[in-house]
Amino acid sequence: MLGQPLQMLGHSFYVAASRLKDELLIVVTNKNPKKAVSIYKTRWEIETLFACLKTRGFCLEDTHLTYPDRIEKLIFALSIAFCWAYKLGNIAANVVPISIKKHGRKAKSLFRCGLDKIRKILLGTPRCFNLFLWLLKLFDPLLSSSIPKRVFL
Structure with a gap:
């Protein structure tokens, strides 16, 4: 996790990362970088639900x-x-x-x-x-x- 915000095109953002089994998960956020990965994991569970509601089952x-x-x-x-x-x-x-x-x-x-x-x-x-x-x-x-x-x- 980069503690200092980065600047690009006049916008501030943070980069947080977590090592997964065989890859690296990188999350870019404008919010608290300490919580970014855990919030993303929760969001991913919701995305899985939406995928089942859309293409994987209910169309x-x-x-x-x-x-x-x-x-x-x-x-x-x-x-x-x-x-x-x-x-x-x-x-x-x-x-x-x-x-x-x-x-x-x-x-x-x-x-x-x-x-x-x-x-x-x-x-x-x-x-x-x-x-x-x-x-x-x-x-x-x-x-x-x-x-x-x-x-x-």
Whole structure:
């Protein structure tokens, strides 16, 4: 971290960095450089959510909504669906671990794994309705303790 601000084109900024596993994360900011990397990590988690809402699952942009109140309601509903898919993906990955590719990353994210399971259940046979009801129990903390470890995963 550079403690002194740098100047460029009449603007002051700081440079903060953090060593990651195989690379260096560099953050340029006009705010407190001591907090820049931790704030960026939090921001990156939000970016991951937006990526799932857009290109990795729900295709939010394909709705072409422009009214703020409708967008707000849709994002609310999709955020719940994201949590549902993530939680189910986490349960599924504990039963059958997600394979690791040659580059060291998982073949699927927990979100994608869960979303694929939900899609399979909702588009499946009428027998899948019981599994759908089981999925709804994931939202109720009182019922979640009664969820069996291996139902259909």
